[in-house]
Each structure stands twice: as C-alpha cells, then as structure tokens.
Amino acid sequence: MNFASDNVTGASPRILDAVVRANGGAMPAYGADPLSATLQARFRAVFEHPDLAVFPMVTGTATNAIALAAMVPPFGLCLCHQEAHVMDDECGAPEFYTHGAKLSGLPGTGGKIDPDALDARLAAMPRHVKQMPARALTLSQATEGGLVYRPDEVARLAESAHRHGLSVHMDGARFANAVAALGCTPAEVTWRAGVDILSFGASKNGALAAEAIVVFRPDLAETIEYRRKRAGHLLSKSRLLAAQLHAYLDEDHWLANAAHANRMAARLARGLAEIPGVRLAWSVEANEVFPILPARLERGLRAGGAAFHHWDSSSLPPGEAVGAEESFARLITAFSTTEAEVDAFLDLARRCA
Structure with a gap:
C-alpha cells in the first residue's frame, strides 16, 4: 500500500521490452541513431506542430532547469506557484543552470496560480535596473496539488505573461495525467494556449528514465542543444532513451x-x-x-x-x-x-x- 509517489513504481513492461529490443547490435552514438532521428517526427505528429524541436532527457530536474535557462537570463526572474516543484524540490537547479536567475512564487489554491495574482504582480513589477525583470512564467501541469489547468486557463495566464514580455514554460512531469483528465489534445493545452516550452514527463508514468524538452518556438530551441551537452545530459547511448519515448507514445500507451x-x-x-x-x-x-x-x-x-x-x-x-x-x-x-x-x-x- 505505497501511495507515497508515482516515482516508487518500476517501469512499464512495454517500455522495458522496447529498451531490450533497442539494445542489440551497434548504432551511432549521441543521438545519431535511427530511433533518435525519428523521434522529432513522432512528437510533431502528437502535438500537431510542424516545427517543434524535441530534446530527450533523463531527469525532470535537468529538463526543467535547461528549459528555463533558455528563457531566463542570469539577471532575470521566473514566476511560478509558491509551491512549485521547480522552486521547492529541485535544490536550486533552475538558478544554477540559469547562472543566477531567481524564482518568485505566486499564490493559488491547490497549486494553481491565481490569474488575478499574476496580473497584479506583473503590473507592480519595477522597471528599474536595480530589480530583476520577469522573463518567464512556469506552470505545473498537473499542479503540486493534483489539479489541472484547462486550455482556457492556460491561455488566460499565457496571454498575461506574453503581454508583459514573458515566455511561458510548462512543467509537465504529470502532463499525461492532465491530458487524460481533460480529454483534450496535447496541442490544445500547450502551444495553442500559449505555451512556449514543455517539459514532457514520462518517468512517473511508466518510463524507466525518460523526459523531453519540447520547444514550440524555434528561437528558444537554438541554444538548448548546446546547453544539454554542456550540462552533461546528452547520452552517448541515446537510442535507449529514444526507445523509451517511442514505446511511451506507441498506441497512446x-x-x-x-x-x-x-x-x-x-x-x-x-x-x-x-x-x-x-x-x-x-x-x-x-x-x-x-x-x-x-x-x-x-x-x-x-x-x-x-x-x-x-x-x-x-x-x-x-x-x-x-x-x-x-x-x-x-x-x-x-x-x-x-x-x-x-x-x-x-x-x-x-x-x-
């Protein structure tokens, strides 16, 4: 009777089988293998987006941190819920990867950011060089309280953020649970609602160790490939990571x-x-x-x-x-x-x- 986390489980047999199949023989390293080469097309089909870029990752912490580093400069501020995982449970990784940017929390019941609180914070932000400018908003989907943002709620928050010059990130550690609960398409609750980068989680939902940075804006994708390598998160045996994500997406597993x-x-x-x-x-x-x-x-x-x-x-x-x-x-x-x-x-x- 272990209900402590969805991290306490093992991996889905279907995904383990895919890893075993991908394990045989020799393949090019560092993402040049056939499985990795076709992964972007898979994600473009799932998200109905012809230009998205996908970067397979191993941990959710690194996925969030590298994604935010592409959006927030060292002197910038990232707004999030006051109980967000990126602020409370990642040991300062976002600040580390952004080389000094800060996270600032907003209130809201059940982990959902109150849109009026966001509007008030953005309207009150100082415009002086002595204060850190807000450059990104991150939303947890599902939230730390297990609630989900509907597409219209995401759009409301994203519109406010974009109007004030902020990019929008979504921490989707439990993105699958949110999409299943909403009954909408992945596109409707991400880029069509204004999300610029998604941290796509799989490890909590059956993968052995697999996440992905999904970038909907090409200008934000430019540096992530280098940031991932510099951070030590480009796997030499990338086929074993890509195999997990393919199996995860196959037949809507x-x-x-x-x-x-x-x-x-x-x-x-x-x-x-x-x-x-x-x-x-x-x-x-x-x-x-x-x-x-x-x-x-x-x-x-x-x-x-x-x-x-x-x-x-x-x-x-x-x-x-x-x-x-x-x-x-x-x-x-x-x-x-x-x-x-x-x-x-x-x-x-x-x-x-």
Missing part, C-alpha cells in the same frame, strides 16, 4: 497509463470521502489525492503499513484549515496501482476509523 492512474485516484478519493472525519481538500482531477485526516486515523494507517506523505497546507482553499488533531496528506496512484491495493488501503482506513 502514455494516455492509457495515465487514465488508469487517474481512475485509481478517483476510486481512492471516493472511498476516503465516505469515512467519518475525512474530508478532501479539493476535487481529485488527476492521480493525486489530498485528504485531511484525523490524526488517530493517520497513525493507524501508518501502523498498518500504508505509505504516503504529509503535505504543506499553505494552498488550501479559503476558509479551510488543518485542525490540531488532524493531518494533511498526499496520496498518489500510478499506472501500476491495482484496485486491490486501493481497496486494501480503504479497508484499513475503515478499521482504523
């Missing part, structure tokens, strides 16, 4: 995996909501569940072998709070989570309650 994880989260949320004393902080839209639990229930769950994380309560909805005898938790389901695992957790919770 990425969306099937994400849809399953989302269904398991919905099943978990329904069951928790029926337990006395438990309430959900906000609706469950992707594969993350955020319940406020009686402290007694949380202790019983952990004693019974359940794994999950405490969570910060700073982006709870107005009027909501975690009481003295309560705990705020995050539970995440994955492509490999089974109904039996969810039901076992819920049975334990009912007994503890």
